Amino acid sequence: MIALTCLLALGLLAVSFTGGATLGAPGTGDETDTTTAAVERVDHPGLVGGGSLGGAAENPIGTGVANESNPFTNSSDELQFVVETTQPSYWRVDGYTTYENGTWVRTGDSERYSDTLAATGRISDEVSHQITLTRQASAAPTSWQPATIENLDDVGVDVSSETGLLLVEPTPIGRNYTVETYQYEPDLQQLRSSQENYPASIRQQYTALPDDLPDRISVLGDELTEETETPVEAACEIESWIQDTHDYDRSVTHDEAGADPIEQYLFEMDAGNAEYAASSMVVLLRSQGIPARYVTGYAPGAIDGDGTYTVHSVHSHAWVEVYVTGHGWIPFDPTDPADRMAVESDALGPDTEMADVMLPSQCGEPIEAEEDEESTQDDDTDDTEDGSGGTEDGSTNQTEENEEGDSEEEIQESELEITVSVSPEPLVIGGDATIGTEIENENDSLSGATVMLNESVVGVTNDSGGLEFTVPSSIDEGETTLRITDEDREIDHEQTVTVGELRLTSDSEEVLALPGQNISVITTVGEEPVENATIAHDGSTLAQTDSDGVASIPISATGVTVSAEYVGQSVTLSVTNQFLLLTGLGVFILILGTVGTVLSSRESDTISTAQTRISGLSDRIEQRLINAIAWIEATLTRPELRTETSLGAKLWWVVTAPMVLLRAVWKRRPDSIVSAIWTSVYGFYTFIRGLFGRGTEAETDPTSENASDRDSTGSSDPEAQGRSIGSIWRSFIRVVFGRISPNQTAGELAQQAIQKGFPREPVIRITTAFREAVYGPRRDGQDMTEAATALSAIEQSQSEETE
Known part of the structure; x- marks a missing residue:
């Protein structure tokens, strides 16, 4: 028993050294940095944004969610919500990342909305929309791109990985909310000339296709984009082909027992609803290496007075967003708008006027301004030059050549050199940051320039050329591109900066130290030490980190929990002291040893x-x-039994023997x-x-x-x-x-x-x-x-x- 008890004590001692984390194992403190929460929410087609409209994480083509009806086939005039705004738009619910087995899937976690969302791409304006829900909703429709949302705090809003505003709980009927959105009107010449310089993360995620995708879909994509030179030209060509070859019909569906629904739509069906058209365009674009994603929501709606728009079930819609380098996500709609609005008018009545919104791509519109300028330049050239290169009076055009040469020199001299300072270095994901800009050869600051981190717009420089902003939490740790653009001055400056997570670590998460003894903690961003970070405990400052990111703090008998605060970010670390545990175990083992010694000293075996x-x-x-x-x-x-020989006596003995035995037992x-x-x-x-x-x-x-x-x-x-x-x-x-x-x-x-x-x-x-x-x-x-x-x-x- 003594030996077993000692073994048990030694086992407990070993557990105290190894339990949870071995003494000396590094503690990262990363567990406190998690801000993303996966929340179960209600996804029903009967709700605004529910079912296949975006509230659900999976969107099967041609069928509804959870065996419900498909909202894209519903031509009802039932009112969904009302929008008051100065600028109508496509009312976006959410986007989808992955296509597999005839279904669109939204991947990635959601993040609880708490502050202004960073823009992902260029912006030229901000617009406010006031939306009143006439039905319960599982998502909050909004224009692309949302910046802020108000009056839904009690419901709870999660921002999906595709920037959809998903509601934690269905909203009550009549709830209204306000959304501030970023708007962007690109220069068509720049948009259509943008090349395929995609970030690796964008290319990897938004050009992926199933391995078993039919080959003839990729062949069709090759044929449609054969004569195009840029991604936007390819997108416009595919959009135009789908509009010309397929009618818009909300009642037509594919054969569910047949081939892939997109393959059926492209090669076997003459008509289909918006989800077929949008899905097909995304897959064709991805087959050409052009990043694109599937988007669901609602068409702009019906005009109901000045600045008011009503959105009904028949307005449920799907379209495409294409990533364009230097511009961000640009919406395209392969559904013919005239056909769509005709179906909407039939559902709401011929006297109802539908809102007609021109998308930023304007695929059907020519670039007239640039063509006029080129023709003017050609006319000037014809008037001033003859076939020999001389003027009308026979002299050579030496003066113009000199002027052109001088002009080229002036352009070279006028190229602006931009100096950009970034603080802190490296930048902290989710933390505060400051940028300062200066034009060296003009000795002036760069005001009004758009600042982007990895294609996410973080703000515009002020009059002094500076910008204070928060580093987006969506940026991955490591090196990223800082881009500063100003179209008026034709400035497009890029440089590489490093971003990282704020971490607080120690040599070990479990130590053996005397109460009051100091231990060291280390603060880093990525792999770089952080100087002058504040180390606090229960709101009281304990120390500041040195140039190596190290600070010494006292530890109690049980341990200590401290936080590191730096540029608006805070992380915590708990260090456990094994002093009390090991002291108690030592006393216990000493008592056991004493008892064992006393027992073993006795003479008793x-x-x-x-x-x-x-x-x-x-x-x-x-x-x-x-x-x-x-x-x-x-x-x-007994002798009397042996002497009795009569049968009656023997029978009597058999009957009375048990009683004799019972009396004998009773006497004892x-x-x-x-x-x-x-x-x-x-x-x-x-x-x-x-x-x-x-x-x-x-x-x-x-x-x-x-x-x-x-x-x-x-x-x-x-x-x-x-x-x-x-x-x-x-x-x-x-x-x-x-x-x-x-x-x-x-x-x-x-x-x-x-x-x-x-x-x-x-x-x-x-x-x-x-x-x-x-x-x-x-x-x-x-x-x-x-x-x-x-x-x-x-x-x-x-x-x-x-x-």
Whole structure:
């Protein structure tokens, strides 16, 4: 038992060193940086934005969500929401990333809305929309791109990975909210000439297609874009082809038992609703390596007075967003707007006027301004030059050539050199940052320039050329591109900056230190140390980090939890002190060792003693069984039974024998039920005490083979002698009376034994020895020897009487 206890203590000690994290294992503190929460929300087609309109994470083509009807086939005039705005738009619900098995899937986690959202691309204006929901909603429709949202704090808004505003709980009917959105009107010449310089993350995520996509879809994409030179030209070509070859029909669906729904739409169907057209355009663009995503929401709606627009079920719609380098996500709509508005008018009545919104791409519109300028330049050239390169008077155009040369030099001299300072370095994801800009050759600041981090617009420089902003949490850790553009000055400056997560670590998360002893914590951004970060505990500043990002802080007996605060970001770290645990374990082990030493110093051999006790008990049980069998045999073979020879006498004996045995047993019963219980409890107590009690001798039956030899040595331990004589006395009582009578004195018991016919002299000797052992004054080996001898004589007399 001592060995097992020690092993258990050592195991606990080992666990204290290794539990949860091994001492010396680095602690990162990253667990406190998580801000993204995956929230289960209600997705029903009956709600605004529900079902296939964006609230659901999966959008199957041609069918609804959860076996409900497909909202893109619903031509009802049921009112969904009302918008008050100066600029109507496509009312976007959400976008989707991945296409697989005829279904669009939105990947990535959502993030709880708390502050202004960073723009992902260029912006030219901001517009406010006031929206009143006439049905419950699982998402908040908005124009692309949302910046802020108000009056939905009690409902809870999550921003999806595709910037959809998903509601944690369905809103009550009649709820209104306000959305501020970024707007962008690109220069068509710049938009259509943009090349394929995509960020790696954009290319990887938004050009992916299933491995089993039919080859003829990619072949069709090759044919449609064969003569195009830029991604936007390719997008316009595909958009135009779908509008020209497929009618808009909200009732047509594909054969669900057939091939891929997009393949069926492109090659087998002549018409389909918006989800077929938009899905097909996205897949065709991706087959050409052009990033695109599938978007769901609502068409602009019906005009209902000045600045008011009503959106109905029939306005549910799907379109495409294409990523254009230098511009961000630009919407395209492969559904013919005239056909769509005709279906909407049929549902709402011919007198209802639909809002017609021109998308930024303006694929159907020529670039007239640039063409006029080029023709003017051509006319000027024809008027001033002849076929030989001279003027009308025959002289050469040397002056113009000189002027052109001077003009080129002036352009080169006028190229602006931009100096950009960034603080802090590296930037902290989610933290505050400052940018300062300066035009060196003009010795002036760059005001009004758009600043982007990895294609996310973070703001516009002020009059001093500076900008204070928050680093978007969507930016990945590592190197990223800082871009500053000003179209008026034709400035497009790029440089690489480093961004990272703020971390607080220590040499270990579990230490063994004296209370008040200092430990070191380290603050880093990415892999770079942070100087002058504030280390605090319970709101009180403990220290500032040095140039290596290190600070020393005191630790209590149980540990300490501290936070590092830097440029508006805060992370925490908990360090556990093992001092109390190991001290307590040490005291526990010391106590165990002391107890073990005391027990081992005793002369008693516990195991040997227990074996002896058990062996003695077994012998006594065996002897009692033998005595009982002998008594039964003697009873059944009484002389009077042997002399009776008549059949009637034998039958009478068979009938009365059980009663004879019962009376015999009854005579040997304990004096009372209490006496019987007392005898059993006392016997068990004696046995247990004999196993684990003090002393070195086992209380064996003195009539056993070795008892007289062992007792005759004359033990010098009076208590041991007393216990041995007591055992002999109890055996004497059981032999004479068959039970223990605790209410009678030793003298009374001896007198009754003599009256029962037991030999007088042995009875007196055993009684005297018992009295001497219990009351004194003489206690030596002679008492035990006399008692044992007397008990043997008494047992012998009983045996003779039985025979």
